[in-house]
Amino acid sequence: MSNGTLTRVLHRIGRRGASLAFVGLLCLAIAASLAFPPAAPRMAPNYAALAAVAPLRVWALAWCATGALCLVQMFLRSDRIAFAAATALLLLYGLVYLISTFTGDNPRGWVGAAVWLAFGGWIALIATWPEAVTVESATGGAAVIVADAQGLIQSWNPQAAKLFGWSTEEAVGRPLTILMPPRLREQHAAGLAKVRATGVSGLAGRIIPLVGLRRDGSEFPIALTVNAWHSDDGISYTGVIRPMRGADVEPD
Structure with missing residues (x-):
């Protein structure tokens, strides 16, 4: 891709679209880690806490769908659904980790909860950005x-x-x-x-x-x-x- 083409693409998607691209790729990476977890980590408290709510393959499907939605809507003028879906999934993930801390299933789950909840809040903040015009x-x-x-x-x-x-x-x-x-x-x-x-x-x-x-x-x-x-x-x-x-x- 030439520099001119890359510049036009960046202007097209803007900073909101670029943020959705990052979130979309991250979602797909998380989906892969849940769909094909190694045997040892599968027994780790984090995975066990998630599996207690829904099978890991279901979580993987949710992350995959959210990632695909973000990568599609990064090119569209209306991107509210992608931002809402990513924010909701990140906050849900954080809540599962937090609850697992209080139930004793994952004593250090509060660390992951803090990360996921903060990340969800960051995505919600980006969703309020107006797109800049150069x-x-x-x-x-x-x-x-x-x-x-x-x-x-x-x-x-x-x-x-x-x-x-x-x-x-x-x-x-x-x-x-x-x-x-x-x-x-x-x-x-x-x-x-x-x-x-x-x-x-x-x-x-x-x-x-x-x-x-x-x-x-x-x-x-x-x-x-x-x-x-x-x-x-x-x-x-x-x-x-x-x-x-x-x-x-x-x-x-």
């Missing part, structure tokens, strides 16, 4: 706008300020409707409501020709690419906007 490399200097589920602007880069005429301080906290003509605002509100209800954006990843509205009231043609991602606060949107021919930004 403006220069990923968008070529286009206007980049991040908005929350209600359509309120959360982030606004310098190119967006230049394109629409609103400074960052003025734009953040305002609704996205300030960037579109009044005739398009009702359709925009209906689209946001549908995404909030279904959790899916039918426009994600597509290049959409639209009409933008500058602060001075003038309209101009734009090309919009929008992506939706999930966080604890709900769905958020990243819009990449480029002016179309005849709507170039005036130089500073």
Whole structure:
């Protein structure tokens, strides 16, 4: 794989996807250790505690399924199921170890419990990360706008300020409707409501020709690419906007 291809792949999966890749491979390694344990370790307290809850092959199947899910969803925009499954399995593993300590089946099980519970908490924390947008490399200097589920602007880069005429301080906290003509605002509100209800954006990843509205009231043609991602606060949107021919930004 060339350096350019590797770079594009890394930009595609982002840091959340990279974390899922690590967790997925770890899950598969754990699954292998449970499916084919050596005879001596099989009698160790850790394995015995797990086997008391479910056969080792069942644990192996759960880890294998979780690992495969992580490796698939690392390439997808919606990765909540993979993060939830990995977190739940890690926390369950930790609880089994912890309980085995109190029952006396595994006197030092609390050590493993601390590791697995901490690891599960770490994965849960990663699941809250918003995916970063690298403006220069990923968008070529286009206007980049991040908005929350209600359509309120959360982030606004310098190119967006230049394109629409609103400074960052003025734009953040305002609704996205300030960037579109009044005739398009009702359709925009209906689209946001549908995404909030279904959790899916039918426009994600597509290049959409639209009409933008500058602060001075003038309209101009734009090309919009929008992506939706999930966080604890709900769905958020990243819009990449480029002016179309005849709507170039005036130089500073």
